[in-house]
Amino acid sequence: xxxxxxxxxxxxxxxxxxxxxxxxxxxxxxxxxxxxxxxxxxxxxxxxxxxxxxxxxxxxxxxxxxxxxxxxxxxxxxxxxxxxxxxxxxxxxxxxxxxxxxxxxxxxxxxxxxxxxxxxxxxxxxxxxxxxxxxxxxxxxxxxxxx
Amino acid sequence: xxxxxxxxxxxxxxxxxxxxxxxxxxxxxxxxxxxxxxxxxxxxxxxxxxxxxxxxxxxxxxxxxxxxxxxxxxxxxxxxxxxxxxxxxxxxxxxxxxxxxxxxxxxxxxxxxxxxxxxxxxxxxxxxxxxxxxxxxxxxxxxxxxxxxxxxxxxxxxxxxxxxxxxxxxxxxxxxxxxxxxxxxxxxxxxxxxxxxxxxxxxxxxxxxxxxxxxxxxxxxxxxxxxxxxxxxxxxxxxxxxxxxxxxxxxxxxxxxxxxxxxxxxxxxxxxxxxxxxxxxxxxxxxxxxxxxxxxxxxxxxxxxxxxxxxxxxxxxxxxxxxxxxxxxxxxxxxxxxxxxxxxxxxxxxxxxxxxxxxxxxxxxxxxxxxxxxxxxxxxxx
Numbered sequence: 001x002x003x004x005x006x007x008x009x010x011x012x013x014x015x016x017x018x019x020x021x022x023x024x025x026x027x028x029x030x031x032x033x034x035x036x037x038x039x040x041x042x043x044x045x046x047x048x049x050x051x052x053x054x055x056x057x058x059x060x061x062x063x064x065x066x067x068x069x070x071x072x073x074x075x076x077x078x079x080x081x082x083x084x085x086x087x088x089x090x091x092x093x094x095x096x097x098x099x100x101x102x103x104x105x106x107x108x109x110x111x112x113x114x115x116x117x118x119x120x121x122x123x124x125x126x127x128x129x130x131x132x133x134x135x136x137x138x139x140x141x142x143x144x145x146x147x
Numbered sequence: 148x149x150x151x152x153x154x155x156x157x158x159x160x161x162x163x164x165x166x167x168x169x170x171x172x173x174x175x176x177x178x179x180x181x182x183x184x185x186x187x188x189x190x191x192x193x194x195x196x197x198x199x200x201x202x203x204x205x206x207x208x209x210x211x212x213x214x215x216x217x218x219x220x221x222x223x224x225x226x227x228x229x230x231x232x233x234x235x236x237x238x239x240x241x242x243x244x245x246x247x248x249x250x251x252x253x254x255x256x257x258x259x260x261x262x263x264x265x266x267x268x269x270x271x272x273x274x275x276x277x278x279x280x281x282x283x284x285x286x287x288x289x290x291x292x293x294x295x296x297x298x299x300x301x302x303x304x305x306x307x308x309x310x311x312x313x314x315x316x317x318x319x320x321x322x323x324x325x326x327x328x329x330x331x332x333x334x335x336x337x338x339x340x341x342x343x344x345x346x347x348x349x350x351x352x353x354x355x356x357x358x359x360x361x362x363x364x365x366x367x368x369x370x371x372x373x374x375x376x377x378x379x380x381x382x383x384x385x386x387x388x389x390x391x392x393x394x395x396x397x398x399x400x401x402x403x404x405x406x407x408x409x410x411x412x413x414x415x416x417x418x419x420x421x422x423x424x425x426x427x428x429x430x431x432x433x434x435x436x437x438x439x440x441x442x443x444x445x446x447x448x449x450x451x452x453x454x455x456x457x458x459x460x461x462x463x464x465x466x467x468x469x470x471x472x473x474x475x476x477x478x479x480x481x482x483x484x485x486x487x488x489x490x491x492x493x494x495x496x497x498x499x500x501x502x503x504x505x506x507x508x509x510x511x512x513x514x515x516x517x518x519x520x521x522x523x524x525x526x527x528x529x
């Protein structure tokens with residue numbers, strides 16, 4: 001039996017996962033001033049240029065800060081499972097690019113520390129009624145090997 | 148240019164009032180402010196009114212009197228009241244009105260604010276995957292701040308204990324049960340490192356201020372409170388702000404609080420060293436700690452010692468959130484900043500009763516901050 005997966009949104013990260021095209025976040029770079037944005041944005045918030053190009057972001061960075069979500073967020077907009085499991089979120093600094101907010105695979109704040117190495121991964125954060133897993137991007141401690 | 152002064156303040160208690168519409172709470176607050184100023188509604192020449200939940204707060208005229216008064220609706224999230232008082236003051240300063248009013252009212256349902264990310268110009272996935280929570284920002288900002296500046300968990304609990312203690316002395320506050328540092332540290336973590344009793348909650352309430360030209364104040368009161376400056380600033384690129392899926396690398400740019408604060412001090416010709424009492428946005432205990440420094444009232448990291456010494460308590464050398472702040476009063480968004488100014492006016496008049504700060508305070512400071520990265524500061528003096 002195979003589980004069907006789909007991304008939470010198109011154009012957010014490279015999909016489907018494929019050995020020849022590794023997982024990356026899809027950002028953009030302003031053609032005029034080179035500001036990097038995520039999610040990809042046509043208009044630049046620095047120079048107001050309306051021209052940008054796609055830029056795949058670094059898959060590794062460092063944890064700049066983090067917190068935990070210990071209660072179920074209001075639905076809508078949250079569409080995670082009714083049975084709530086706490087999760088952690090943080091900002092990961094991708095060197096020379098930007099700081100990106102993401103869910104973290106490690107939810108124990110005692111096992112997280114500011115400055116630690118993190119790498120991009122995907123997590124199935126919810127399951128639809130038909131069994132389809134909805135996948136979003138997340139960052140995992142780099143020393144922890146996840147499949 | 149004429150200066151604007153506050154001659155009347157009115158506050159409807161903050162809390163939960165089942166069955167009482169927000170407009171009725173607003174009308175009560177207005178009547179209290181009018182009575183405090185010794186004026187009646189038909190004398191009011193113009194005003195500004197803010198609310199999050201009430202789409203047409205200007206409908207309050209049906210409760211107060213259909214005089215044809217220009218009453219303009221305003222909104223800037225948690226800084227809404229800063230805009231209402233700034234524009235009311237401006238209407239006096241420019242000579243448009245001699246007597247003006249600023250009103251705020253709200254009636255929020257229980258629980259955290261829930262909205263679609265599209266209201267903030269953010270894609271749906273951000274909300275679906277559980278990232279669209281302002282509380283994450285507060286947890287992450289104080290977590291980083293504690294790491295950088297040596298602030299302890301105990302300090303966060305002391306801030307909350309102080310504000311609930313102050314609220315216990317305020318008959319119009321919502322959370323009036325004092326809580327000990329130990330009780331606060333034993334409450335469940337909601338967003339690491341912030342615990343349940345370190346957060347304010349959305350609730351209900353209303354407040355109003357009556358303003359007039361300084362040169363006419365003697366007709367109404369012997370103790371006018373001068374509006375020395377108002378400032379509102381939005382976030383700049385590179386600031387670490389609420390509801391940001393990402394932000395640029397490099398030197399972190401100052402928060403809009405810092406920008407609004409500097410502008411307000413400069414316009415007032417008043418410095419942080421002159422402030423006798425401050426009301427700072429304490430959405431959570433960590434916010435109060437950070438906002439002390441962002442408003443120039445101390446250096447980063449000094450809060451650890453200042454708060455341990457009791458400097459921010461009612462008897463301390465820099466009392467902060469003497470009426471209980473947002474932690475003790477909750478946050479009816481449209482009214483919250485006018486509640487802060489109401490408290491400063493009582494303190495500067497010397498009529499804050501059980502929570503009156505000692506001495507003769509001359510300068511009061513109020514600060515608001517909220518989504519989507521906007522801050523408002525008002526500086527007041529005798």
